[in-house]
Amino acid sequence: MKILIADDEELVQYSLKSMIRELGIANHDIRIACDGVELINALKGFSPDIAFVDIKMPRLNGLEAIKTGRDLSPKTRWIILTSYSSFEYAKEAIDLGAAGYLLKPVSPEELSATIKEVADTNRRELMAANEEFEGKLNGLFHNTISYRQAKLDFFKEVHFLGVIIIFDSPLDEESRLKHQIDFCNQVREFIGEYLFSDLRIALCTLPNGELVTAGAFPAENENGKKNFIRYLRRLKGSDRMFGADLLKVTILETEECDNYTMLVRQFKQAGELSMLRAVLGIGRSLDLEGLIGKSKQPELVKVSKCLAALSIAYRQSNYLEFLKTITLFEEALSFSGWSTVDSVFKAAQLFLKYTVEPSLVVERDKDILSVGLKALAGRLLAEKKKSDGSGDIVNKVKAFVEKNYMHDIGIAQIAYSLGITPNYLSALFHRKSGTTFLRYLTGVRMSRARELLAQPDSRVNRVAREVGYYSSRHFARLFKDHFNLYPSYCKRTSTGTGRV
Known part of the structure; x- marks a missing residue:
């Protein structure tokens, strides 16, 4: 203070x-x-x-x-x-x-009471301002509001720092998603500890489902930036609550951005290079500048793409794609000198353990490694189902949304847990259900919100939180778009059945 x-x-x-x-x-x-x-x-x-x-x-x-x-x-x-x-x-x-x-x-008592009252008032106003910032940033990410409507000029000259948060885990789908939600809830609990008048912090999902957190602070004041860096240090250690064998959280950091457009561009760059974590190490922090530097090494990129493809094919139970990728992986290793680079070997070993099979023994000898991977391919062939299971996948997504709509969830989070790419799941969901994932999620949240607003003791800001929105303004705008009336009007005119 x-x-x-x-x-x-x-x-x-x-x-x-x-x-x-x-x-x-x-x-x-x-x-x-x-x-x-x-x-x-x-x-x-x-x-x-x-x-x-x-x-x-x-x-x-x-x-x-x-x-x-x-x-x-x-x-x-x-x-x-x-x-x-x-x-x-x-x-x-x-x-x-x-x-x-x-x-x-x-007296000390009077002074203490006065400072506490001021501190409590400031904290309430600061939390409300931060919720508004998060709602606006989320709206910008999903194109529900324009930059002019967002009015992010709450500081004289706003700068941004951001990170993409990536989860890798060997757990089954349901357990993995539960840990991701627990992680987000834990982060939300301590965000407030780092908020000051010169810093705003948002935890959002991008349209592709990637979980991101971003800080906004005045360019001329270093305090806001320093507090956000302190917050990131805390964030990086949050996966320890799950144990080393349950979840690895990789942080991809942007550079300091002069404006919102630059932040979005750097998020996109970092996301496109995220597969490099397979050879640089999961469960650590990787900065964008370093990722760009490594992306200029084509042999390293080829190995990382093969590792990422192996992970996706295995989780999809796609025998043919997995077998094909093993061949490409063997070719990449023969040219890259990968087996002689100890740090890359250890990183790939950890990546395969968390994204393909925990029991897979990765040897330094590429021939032994190939034998192990082909044994897994044989298992996939034995377990391969006759149907493609696409309808079952969409039903799993819908069931997950119905159960977890009140949390920060995105399509990438669900896709990775199912072992498929976000783009594939997004297209599949749209084709099978006739709507986008985001619209489906919003529809579930709005329907539940209308039910809650019909209750006598309900309040709009509390309902917004209960259905997954930390900004009541953002919630009200979405509610208006969905039902063509504001939640406050719905609250005033609702009957005992919740109908307007």
Whole structure:
């Protein structure tokens, strides 16, 4: 918390500063101003969360300083400090927008209560602003709102950092998806710890289903960027809750982006190069610059594409494709010198363990490796079903949506769990069900939302959260598009059966 103390008495400055430190406020930054002019000058480079301002100060009194300071730092909460108990002073302070009025000498209890009240108010407003940011960013990703409508100019000059979050796991489909949802829920629980006035953080899915998180911060202020980097460090360790043999989370980091368009472009680049994790290592952080550099090594790219194709074919139980890819993989190894590069070998070994078969023993000898892979191909042939199972796949997707619509879910998340590509699943779902995955998911959420709104004690913002939206504005816009009425109207006019 950023705190400014404006008082011309050194004893008051010292006592307030000491009491604040004894309160144990985390990450506090305390600045001192000795008069109203110094207060104004301090606000030009420092925007405090709370300012304690003495009324009677030399050069410029506290009330006059607040009049000017409100424009320089509109989000600051102003607390008047004075020895005067006159009602006129209190009234003028309130008219100026002061959040509190403390008589000297200030007790630790009064100071603590005042700071807590301001901190709680700031936190509520910050969380609401962040939910709005996430809703807007999600709307931009899915083309439900325009950039002009989104109005992301909440900072003077907005910069972005983002990461794509990729899950690899040897678990069965249902267990893998459950862990992914648990991971997202855990991340949501600690996002708030890193939010400050100079940072917004969103956790969203892209249209292709990839899970991403992005931070927005003012270009001229390093604090927002530093807090987002701290958040990413926490994010990178979140897979530890599942155990080393259950889930590997790979983070693909963008560079710092000057605008939203650049962020989207870098997300696309990182996604296209995500298969390189097979030879660079899963369960770690990979930056876009490094991925681009490795993509210029054609032999390395060829090996990584073969590993990714083996994973997809095996999860699809596609015997012919798996066998064909083994041949391509053998050819790639014969030219790449892969077996002599220890780091690449270990990375590929881990990738095959988590995406093909945990029991597969990967030897440094490529001939032994080929024998192991061909044995798996034989298993696929033995288990191959006569039908293509496409209808069953679509039913699985629908069942998963019905069960998990309230969480952050996307088609890529489901596709990878089924061992197929997001593009294939998207096309298959559209062909078999007659609608896109996103429209189907939105329809399920809207239908459930209408049922919830019919309940007597329902509230729009709570219903939005219960059906998977963290921005009530974004939810309201989708509800209006779906039913041609706003959820607030639906709430007012609903009957006991939930009908309008």
